[in-house]
Amino acid sequence: MTDRPTSPWPLPLPPGEEPPVPPLSVWPTGQRDPAAQLRDSGCVPGTDADIDRIPPAVAAYAIATYTRPGDLVLDPDCGAGTVLTAALRASRHALGLTARARWWTLARANITAAKTAGAWRDGSVLDARPKVLATIRAAGLVGRVGLVLTSLRTAPENPKDRAPSPDRDPDSAIAELVATLAYCEPLLRSGGHLAVVTRPLRHPDGSLVDLTTPLLSAATAAGLAPVDRCVALTAGLRGNRLVTHASLSERRAVARARAAGTSTALTAHREVLVFQLAHDAELSAAAVAGIPWSPEDDVIRPAVNGVEYPGWRRAA
Template identity: 35%
Template sequence: MHEHRPSAAPSVWNTAPTSAPHQRKRRGYVPESAAHPAKMLPVLAATAIQTYSRPGDLVLDPMCGIGTTLVEAGHLGRHGIGVEYEPRWAHAAARNAVAVAREGDAPPGEVYCGDARHLTRLIPTRHHGRIALVLTSPPYGKSLHGQVRSTRESGERGVTKKDNRYSRDPANLAHQSADHLLAAFTEILAQCRTVLRPGGTVVVTTRPWRERGELIDLPTAVLAAGRQAGLIPAERNVALLAGIRDGQLVTRPSFFQQKNVSDARRRGIPLHLIAHEDILVLRKCKLESAAPHPGARSFPPPCAQKAGAVVVAAW
């Protein structure tokens, strides 16, 4: 087994030279993908995959959404594996991954529908201890989700949100409190550590948000969750959500992000537009086998929930 180490990994990633829709254009994403409320930037995913894995490696996303990690892994000659809780998005991820495979030389990949807290029972045992890279992003606060829709068609003036919910399932972690989300994400990272190969890498993209004026420092909390799950923090980088023109940042916030900032400033809160995501890099100890890390907590799955893997794509 090898462990990939770039000779000079940049600490600031230029991941938004163009807008997110432009990045997804002609990359194999089905039209339904646009409706997902929180999509990872394709260039961000590609940068992480290129930096922390090699062609032929297994790349896993335990909360894969529309399958951005799988699509970019396929384009780069890796084998993508995804787990997604919501059936709608799991099927979208499968269709996206299949579209990439049909383009030519993309390696085979898989998408499973289920709760990532049961990851070791969802993905086949043949992959356990062989995953080179886990790349994922936990759900953010609802204030960062959604797109603008004009209300002129209904005879009213103004705008409203659309596509701002993963689903209406209250069990979805996107609808849980920050504390519940972090506890569950710690369980997911512990499961990821089990399926990673020794020395394998976990890359989590995340950002802070405000809830009722209070800052939710999700990046720092995720680092703590990784430590609790038995992973070793290695790097903390920045992925730009803004373009660079003539040496200046060109932000691309949503309408509602701009509105939230304006409203906060009127209330005297010095809020600023988010122009980057934190890239948190953690690793599994090189000497660790698939057995649980002695210093990590054990997270048994809730007895009330059954782990059922539904393969929605395997080619």
């Protein structure tokens, strides 16, 4: 027997066993409508075309909760750059990646707008796909990122289609995100977090697509442990009621779906899954349980590109 705490689940998981779902919490991030949020955060016109963007209020809440001033926030598929803007406005450094020329232009413009408004931290966006994070070009980021904050991107390539589609297949988007999680895991500093934001999707019959299970499995495979599961409201709280902030196109899409006999509803939230490095989760569990952690239990992970990084040691 040993006093060493066990991780949130055995790694790897036994065949057929699913990772546990962490406790649910609710973020009151929908008090302002989407247009007002974009305006308040200083985003440039056209940012609203990115329907998979993380709403500025959600990004700001996650950054305030999981980082400290001066931390580096990374969005490996940043779209129009709402995460980058929120990070800079909160005195965090920001780095984004996108391979879509339209989003790169908007993200760059949003960074410039934030700097013009007084943000002094370093912010940049690269014209690159997330897989560049697994190359020597990203070696300087290893063990330095305080928060990876990104969204599951399931929108069609056609930017004019801004309304949720009940028959959109998220499988390819999840597969891309699985790889992205693996690229990002070595970049997290000790105590850092990785958060994935998803918007509700529906099957053709109107039932919700289960995005949580495959994302938890993907994170497990990447060496991450779930620590929080949150509902970030995009609808406003008015007493005991939720008031949606859906656009006209979204309302029309829901009306068309209902007329066709598909049960659907307006979106009122985003789901946020938050992870840590599995070893960090063990340390947190040990601290909560009051179990001492021996220095012999520290972990130094394999070198990357032939270099060992001291920041990878998980100190007690």
